[in-house]
Amino acid sequence: MKSTSYSEKTLDHFRNPRNVGALDGPDVAVGKVGNPVCGDLMYMYIRVSDDRIVDIKFQTFGCGSAVATSSMTTELVKGMTLDEAMKVTRNDVADALDGLPPIKMHCSNLAADALHDAIKSWRAGRRGETPEPPKAGEVRSSCGLPAAKPPAIEGAEALLGKGVYRRVEDPKAFVDKRVLIVDRGKPSVDVALDLTKHTGRVIFMSSTKEPSSKDDPRTPLKRSDVKVIYEAELIAVLGEGEVEKVRVHDLNENEDYELYIDAVVILE
């Protein structure tokens, strides 16, 4: 079966998703699963009254079945008690959609997990908050390399001057290069913004969460052409005699992935 051989019901929920959006207030809890790296990210918002889900909304980045399972889950559980909703499984969601292509059963059928995460948040007293990222191991990973996390940036010393930079003296050296800048506070933000004048591909990587304050030095990046990756750590610089790619540790998913790059700036 093709990965896009969807049932009519699945297509209907993709074309006309129910309960799209967000909820807020002290009686709301949020659940989150997935990761854009894997191609799926879901937020499930539940409003609870007397231990019952009185309202539910979702936001999803993902393929057809990711959108459809999110939509179907909201329809299935609206009005249920929290105990009842905890019992709704991925299979229940797939069945309600008249089945999913086998290859999609695991990767994008995460909506029930997002719902359960939301209920757990509610029960843990995390109400009226922005969503907490799932802790490593709590949510099954669906993509990426097995995680390994050495303490230092492997290979950075060996490739110093061969694509790894400790300071930026001549921005012209970066013309048309793919540059990765590791977050070292405001000076590194300034370097990133400046380099967009010299090359079309500037990536800024920070181990912190996306800043919510307007005063944060990284906030200006949002409106720039810099591609920003939050909650990620550079763990290795790879290449034979020059920088060819880097290995990145995704803190959110506790997984590693590779990124092809020409230069890495790690300010002193």
Added chain:
Amino acid sequence: MPAQVYLDYQSSKPVDPRVVDAMRPWFTERFGNPSSLHLDGDEATDALERSRERVAQFIGANKDELIFTSGATESNNLAIIGYVTRNRKRGDHIVIAESEHISVHNIAKAIEKQGFKVSKVGVDQYGRVSVEKLRKKIIDTTILVSIGWASSEIGTVQPMQEIADVLHGKGIALHSDAVAAEGLVPIDVRKVPVDLLTLSANDIYGPKGLGALYIRRNVNIAPIMPGGGQERGLRSGSEDMPGIVGMAAAADIMASEMPAEVLRLAHYRDRLIEGVLGRIPKSHLNGHPRERLPNNAHFRFDAIEGESLLLSLKDKGIAVSTGSACSSKTLEPSHTLISCGLLHEEAHGSLEFTFGRWSRPSDADRVLEVLPGIVERLRSLSPLYEKEAMA
């Protein structure tokens, strides 16, 4: 010919009706086997050799430098595995480009298991091989470099002349999979001295299941499939005469129509690229801005996933491709996009449009009519979408 808005010519092309006409007699009336010695056999031998000459001519080759195969996959296997097997005494190292289609990566993996060593030369953000980087990958034991003429996916055309110059005089063979480029950019093996070149019939509107391999004189390869010794012993099996006649007819038509066709397709492509980048915020062109196939427009859209885009366009009767993992058999994003330095989340949001012989001027207009609304709708569902950042 395509009834809907078909913008996926890189995946499959209709066979030109003129090619079908040329093939038809070879199914029923002219069914001889070129190996037979009677009149029917002689007729087939004549047609086989005339077809070989016409396809060879299409790339500036001599007729004794071309053999027919079952398609590009077989030609690539025969070129790479056949060459390294035959030339093992001279060395055990080959170089391919990171951006190659997965099928070439998998052939490289297969020969690694036989003890050969494979290096991968990186590409820039547009998917182009850097000649300097290639030079550094070459070592004393390198015997073969394999680099696709152009990417069927992102449309980037490689600097083949410069690549051939780097290898000149070093005794290293150059193989190129030219299926994405044939019929779209001029290929002449007298000008660009490749040693092995992969062609497919369908990519020039011939039948599927038929391809060819150009093998320069004095370049030796070993067969990979033992059998009756057809095609100079390099590709055993009775010749597929309807297919071979069809490929020759397709090559003739392409040779005469290509100059005008390429200009027309480039016009559609440019109209689409300009329209998409101009009308859709946070949209980006993948592949090289200038050195790209005249029929290829490849985009990515922040905060949306490609399969969702593809399904939405399908609902509007528009056929396209995506490099998103979510629509692939392996759930891995396109390696070509990753090799250009894209993050997985960016590769997921990619969409490929390829024009072809039956494309109409209205096709690009139809896409531009519906795509902005589709992107907006999917972004409104996405938690990655932030209005202020998109503005």
